[in-house]
Amino acid sequence: MTIEESETRAAPAGLGATKETLEDYTLRFAPRTYRRWTPAVVGASALGGIAYMADFSIGAGIGLTHGTGNALLAIALAAVIIFVTGFPLAYYAARYNIDLDLITRGSGFGYYGSVLTSVIFASFTFIFFALEGSIMAQGLKYAISLPLWLGYLVSTLVIIPLVVYGMKVLAKLQSWTNPLWLLLMVAPLVFLVVKDPGSVQRWLSYEGEGGAGLSTAAIMLGAGVCLSLMGQIGEQVDYLRFMPPRTAENRRAWWTSMVLAGPGWVFFGAIKQAIGVFMAVYILDAVGKAAAVEPIEQFTGVFTEVMPSWLVVPLALVLVVLSQVKINVTNAYSGSLAWTNSFTRITKRYPGRLVFVLVNLAIALILMEADMFSFLNGILSFYSNCAMAWVVTVATDIAINKFVLGLSPKQPEFRRGMLFAVNPVGVVAFLGSSLLSISVYFGLFGAGLRPYSPLVAVVVAIVLTPLMAVLTRGRFYLRRTDDGIIEPLLDEDGNPSGTHYDCEVCGEAYERPDMTASATGGTICSLCLSTDREGRHILPAQP
Template sequence: MPEENARAAGRLWQAIDDNSLTPVPEEERKSGWYLSWLPAGIATSLLQLTIAGTITALVGSVLGLVAGALVGVFVMALGWLFGNIARVEGLSSTVLPRFYGLGLRGSAISSLAFGVMIIGLLASENVVLYHGTLFAFGWPDSTGNRVLIYGLLTLVWVLLSMFGIKMVTRTSSVLVVVFLCLLAYMTFRIYGESPVTLADAFTQASTSVVGSEEARFFTVVGMLGGQGGALILVNADYARYARGKGAVGGVSLTGVIMLDIVGIALGILVLTGGNKLVGDHLVASGQATPETAVAAAGALATHNTGAYFVILSGVLGFALMYVAQTKVQVLNVYSGALALSNLCYVLSGRHPNRLVMILVANAICLLMIAAGVFEKLSGFLSVLGIVIIGFIALAIADFYLVSRWRPRPPGVEVVNWAGVGTLAFASVVAYLLAETGVFPFGFVASTVIVLVVYPLVRLRFGPRPGAEEPAEAVAAR
């Protein structure tokens, strides 16, 4: 009996760990169809609709879709290249930089950047859910309600995230369909009950008066670029399970289409098209006047998307939205825990229990909510996107370019100083170029700088003899 209990505990730990620091075995590889539900789940969320509402307010519907398409092409190219490295090595997106670009200790940079990014998105989704819940029940924003709602949300995410990619995939595939069906019902109601037409929604002009149109467009592209960097890394966490290049391509393409095209289009359909009905509801319930109805509806579209579900689909629709939203939060926790697992290992040398990392990720999420990350989301995505896209480009340069002239050593460097130095240089220069307006697309600048500078520096100065750790470093591989 004790032996059976020990074996059961071992199987449970293995399911929870989910190859967090080790290569995915061949027998666990999946098809592209199976894996593509995961990025679809990430992209169909309340936060993505909120971002779509912000994009439309800043640049209008047409330019919003143009920005999404442009960024999508860029993200698709980098995502396929990086995802294929994950497939070949079988490693998660934050473990890969140990071997390509940053070295063992240097990969703490990539884990920290991605961990902060993905947990920040987790926190922002929780904030949107919280405000939607308050709107649905008419509750005030109080300390007691914050403890209750955020506490329950955290508990659900922990429980659903414990059992790795199998549970995540099962959750995502069903709930993507639920979410899309709910949006279809809301769209049918919007265009059946209001004088708004599809043409009106998709030609909506900007409603923002802050900054020039050019500056607002640059803000939107920077926001989407940072979000795209997170998508590339999340997709790589799934692509490590892929059986072939075609599956990697399917995962990357699905993520880009759903995030940068479908997500924005759904936001335009529901948020822009639904403004009239939402405004009428706010006036009828005494929450706005006829003169302020449009502005009040616009504020909900950019800060409280859940309210649209309450108004346009009733209590049942709100409940279905809540259930459907679990898919993206489970996926965010999943990737956040993977990033923290690598960060813990490279700093301490110990393989952490992923359950502990799930708990830590949710604890950090609560701290970020308290720090107001949602209110700083645009700048948060743009700045971190520069660093994240930079180390993605490092891995691509190392795998596809440098390895052609200099095979990678059998061990693992403690720190790849050529990569760390190039990433620091590219990130600072790209940030300064964006901030000064010389070249506003920081994530593009960091990519170009890395792809040009890193191969030259790496082939000239590294790796140094004796810089590898063949024993303990390769053990985690």
Template sequence: MTTSSKGRAPTSASADAAGLAATPGQLPVHDENDYARSRVPDSAKRGAGAILSVLVGFVTAFFFPLIGGLYLTQNGAAATWLGLIISFSVLIVLALIVSRTAAREGLTSELLTRGSGLGSVGSVLTTVIYAGTFVVYAGTEGQILASSIDLIWDLPDQIWYVVVGLVFLPMAWNGISAMTKILTWTVPVYFLLLVVAICIAWNRNDGMPSGMFTAMPEGAVGGVAGTVAVIAGLAGTVGINPFEAADYNRFIHAGQFRRKAAVTVVLPYVLLFFVAIPLGMYFTLITGSFTPSIYFVGLLGLLPGVALAWVSQIRVNLTNLHISSVTFTSGSEALGAHRLGRRLWLLFVTAASIALMWFDVLGNLSVFLEWTGIFLLAWVACVVADITVVRGRLKIVTGPVEYRSSHLRRYNAVGVTALLTGTTVASLVWLFATDPVLRGLSAYIGFVVAFAVHVTMAVVTKGRTYFADPLDARLAVNQARAAG
């Protein structure tokens, strides 16, 4: 059922996807785009185990042990732990809010953003940054993988970049169905090699490193400044992961989300913040290096160390490629490019990740990730403000989140103004603040500004910029008029 000219909302969050559902006795219909342009129908919903297996894929990235060792070296153990606890707490709150809505609506983060205050074309800006960030991650992880295989077979780096980029194509071609199987099969191999490395390091050190909670390397900052430095470094992770979690939790049945959220939202980030990152601290204290590709080869030997790198990077890069291709597919629809499906975007993303490797994305990552943290936190502030205040507390807009371009304004002043204001204010603080603590908190300052501006704009405009039809019945102002 579609929205009528009088603005009636659909009676069900999945009504417009009903035609995709399987009839009794049939297998669910597979959408090669993984429902990047529509709601996920009930027939395509999955169990918590399938979602967990995919989300745990990014936890195995070498990137996280690397930053664990790096934060320890730069800021000390105590500041690193405190920064992890604060960042984890903020991330979980944001991820639960956005993922719960995604499960209820069955929408990707891009489609959810359209109806949450940015409009059908206004959301394309967030699409480019969000999907582009995962392309950068894919190039970064691919470059790490290429450097590890080069230890066994010395070929020009550019050859390995192409090989590494192309090896993921057949694995990601069929979307989440095939990915779930691959990621599940690689779990035992990954954890076996990781446990062996942990045990070897443990024996070599005669137990747990004494400085896991107290180490203060020479030159480390420590204290409040050190804690803020860790929080600043994790701003991008806190900003992007609520949307990544939502993109997979849309496959969870809405009625089951509350009891499954501990597995599909909380557990992956517990493993990330309190296992993967601290493991980097553990290995750094024992080996003296914070680079996983170096210390894993030193602990396991050449072939097992490279094998661990491959298993790890296959798991994380599949999620990078899948999320970016799905997001570009959703965004292209808003611009009228309906023929650009997920598989075509997957080819584009693969080519882009290879190009980034050629231009040494790994060596130029820091500045990009710092600024994207500012943008991503401003974006999640807009969506969370819309879910919790505009729709939740104030009920300025009601009913299922509208995602269809024909039913939305191209640009919604509410979210676009909030996003640009929050990003601009945070960027100015980041660029010009001389106090390192203030500069480190710039992304969170932008979050607060974007949240406040989004709510203020929605109140001032009374939601009139949300829908193409100014008389849409989902607007509280029109409901009040009808009641009067």
């Protein structure tokens, strides 16, 4: 069976999704029949999504404010935290082929409780879409004098035709453009360092605005900005859910791709942030602080030193546009999944993912027109508190509650009727962590503690998540332990079963992990169950 045939076979009837190629298994387990890519292709596609230019601006902003030494330590600290917390999420997505919202449901939040985190993640995608779109508009203005307002519109509209068909097109786009992107980014920097070795020493010795040397407060403030990127693991997971089953033959490639494209994305991001500091310091005297944080200015300044002047602006523009397109197709795609998840669960209606592609892009365009780029670090610092509370709570539930305490079921569950509506374990931990860290961020506990709000978010989530599991004795994870189908969810290799069952509502066949027994006697797919307004297909709770 070809990919096209499997997509047609899997298309849900009468639910607003006319072709699964367009919907890309929104709200669903990603079936084997669709996951025909190798681990290397999935990994390369996921890594293509981190081509964004925001890292250069983030690193530059931290470095120019706090100095290179503080910036590098802040970047390293954030990278370690993001890697450790991202690992369990990436593993569950790749192993069980579900996105981060579906993982969150069964990892402490409950069927409706994870709507909170879906909104947080959707916010991440349109904030970073707006950021990258602003950078592209800056490039268009610099290169061809296009007004910023029009550049914002162009950077939004160009994404729509690329994001319509989901993973099938995204995999090709990311794989084909990765080599050119790497060449344009790396080669000029290498030539510059060889040509001007003293630039490295000037970079390392730069002390920032205050010039006060290393400072714990400065490191934590910088790390707080970097940690706003913790939500990026959600976008990596949207690719990793299409990993093929792990077998003895592909085990090494599977693990390598999962680690590098999952939590490992942050090390590539950290390198870009450090490069952003380097380029900002290099061009600071020539363009001033305000322009030194703009990637188009950074790369134009570097390119000027290593290539003919007539080639500088065109290549810098190509790099900026290419980077923006690579990441913003991912932002638009992931945002549409998050919005659709939330809307369908709350309203029991499924309008289709493409509706929310447009919603997400409209919000991002409004942010761009409001000039969000000028107050970037403030937005990211505030947002990072919520993102960290969410990701650390889910990661802690997986790592500690599932594998250490045994209070959370190890096998992920996302289907309606199998989960309680709200699980206080994740919801209380998330709200407690985010509210406390935001209070610290706004100085409610004193100015001295303000730089440590990211640390508060992480520590509170790590402590509250297992504490709530112990206090509730894990009673609010599963409403049912039996989904009414005799065949196990996993095969003998521990991979999700590929057996097909017919849905009694839409009449289509779906693989075992997407199905449950219906209270009316047959079997029903997860999407039809989600849109069951009367609840007549939902199995009764077990005692």
